[in-house]
Amino acid sequence: MVKVLKISKIGGEKVRKKLIEKGVLDASYSLGKTGNFLLFPLKKTRGIVKEFGGKIVDRPLRKVSKPVTGLKEALGKILPSSLAEKFPRSFDQVGDIAVLEIPQGLGKYEKVIARTLGRINPRIKVVAKRAEKYSGKYRIRPITVLYGEKRSETIHREAGVRLKVDLNTVYFSPRLGKERLRIAKLVEEKEKVLVMFSGIAPYGIVIAKKNPSAEVWNIEWNPHAVKFAEENIKLNKLGKRVHSLGGDVRKVIPKLKKKFDRIVMVLPFDNDKFLVDGLMVSKKGKTVIHMYSILEEGAVDEFRSKLERKHGLKVFDVVKAGAYGPKMWRYCFEIIV
Numbered sequence: 367m368v369k370v371l372k373i374s375k376i377g378g379e380k381v382r383k384k385l386i387e388k389g390v391l392d393a394s395y396s397l398g399k400t401g402n403f404l405l406f407p408l409k410k411t412r413g414i415v416k417e418f419g420g421k422i423v424d425r426p427l428r429k430v431s432k433p434v435t436g437l438k439e440a441l442g443k444i445l446p447s448s449l450a451e452k453f454p455r456s457f458d459q460v461g462d463i464a465v466l467e468i469p470q471g472l473g474k475y476e477k478v479i480a481r482t483l484g485r486i487n488p489r490i491k492v493v494a495k496r497a498e499k500y501s502g503k504y505r506i507r508p509i510t511v512l513y514g515e516k517r518s519e520t521i522h523r524e525a526g527v528r529l530k531v532d533l534n535t536v537y538f539s540p541r542l543g544k545e546r547l548r549i550a551k552l553v554e555e556k557e558k559v560l561v562m563f564s565g566i567a568p569y570g571i572v573i574a575k576k577n578p579s580a581e582v583w584n585i586e587w588n589p590h591a592v593k594f595a596e597e598n599i600k601l602n603k604l605g606k607r608v609h610s611l612g613g614d615v616r617k618v619i620p621k622l623k624k625k626f627d628r629i630v631m632v633l634p635f636d637n638d639k640f641l642v643d644g645l646m647v648s649k650k651g652k653t654v655i656h657m658y659s660i661l662e663e664g665a666v667d668e669f670r671s672k673l674e675r676k677h678g679l680k681v682f683d684v685v686k687a688g689a690y691g692p693k694m695w696r697y698c699f700e701i702i703v
């Protein structure tokens with residue numbers, strides 16, 4: 367039984383809204399009806415009749431079960447509780463594709479996990495698992511669809527732009543979204559920006575969208591990524607200010623007849639091997655290079671002094687740009703040439 371306010375249907379909607387505003391309507395029970403009266407479940411009864419009229423009665427209203435929003439909570443209702451420690455809590459979302467890492471020992475439940483995630487989150491149309499590591503010269507980490515539509519292509523939205531991507535043919539990580547926006551916010555009026563290793567052009571597109579006077583050149587050698595970059599430039603109506611160049615940075619850079627104000631180098635490892643290429647199109651004392659490297663925390667100082675010694679550069683900041691794996695971080699070395 368629950369205490370309810372029994373009140374005439376006439377003007378009932380107004381009363382319902384007022385009860386919500388006051389925080390006294392008990393949403394854990396469904397509303398009731400009897401003849402020409404409505405039954406509103408209450409958290410407290412004091413002063414209610416005086417304010418709204420009607421009368422307080424006890425009624426057996428139905429308990430409303432709270433929608434399950436967390437994956438861990440939903441799995442707790444289906445899978446053995448002995449496995450609860452291993453349940454995945456989070457996943458990456460690229461457009462309407464959810465990408466899960468299936469924890470060790472839960473392999474035989476991967477389809478149940480995927481279905482559960484798809485059902486509690488109606489905006490997700492595909493649930494997939496990813497290969498363990500990025501691999502090959504194009505840094506691809508293909509997916510296997512476990513639930514929903516059988517596709518690997520989607521449109522991802524971030525920072526006010528749309529990015530078409532096929533997870534089985536190109537590199538893309540939604541986790542870098544915050545970092546892309548950080549770099550875009552550093553760009554100044556009329557800058558010319560070069561993005562080396564640009565993939566489907568997410569850096570260049572976010573930079574150009576946030577900086578209406580900037581112009582960006584992207585270089586990428588995966589032909590699938592170049593095709594998506596070109597589509598994405600059109601999709602975001604940036605055709606005049608964002609350029610996509612296909613090919614190996616080592617071959618494309620010497621043909622560029624311009625110098626840049628800012629260069630972004632987005633390889634996870636070995637970026638420093640390509641510094642000489644970036645330096646060819648830099649302005650001494652002016653160009654800023656954002657160079658990423660995945661390192662253990664203890665290796666940062668040595669890497670920094672190696673850059674300064676070997677190339678005669680000034681590293682004016684080192685920014686932690688997200689976790690990569692156990693004890694490994696993606697660092698951005700902020701360099702002035």
Ligand SMILES: C[S@@+](CC[C@H](N)C(=O)[O-])C[C@H]1O[C@@H](n2cnc3c(N)ncnc32)[C@H](O)[C@@H]1O
Pocket residue numbers: 503504505537538539542562563564565566567568569585586587588591613614615616632633634
């Ligand atoms: C880590 S991904 C980054 C992609 C993109 N910047 C992003 O944030 O989504 C590195 C990219 O560099 C490309 N790549 C690697 N070596 C290259 C080279 N020598 N010339 C051009 N592209 C290269 C790979 O194909 C891959 O798409």
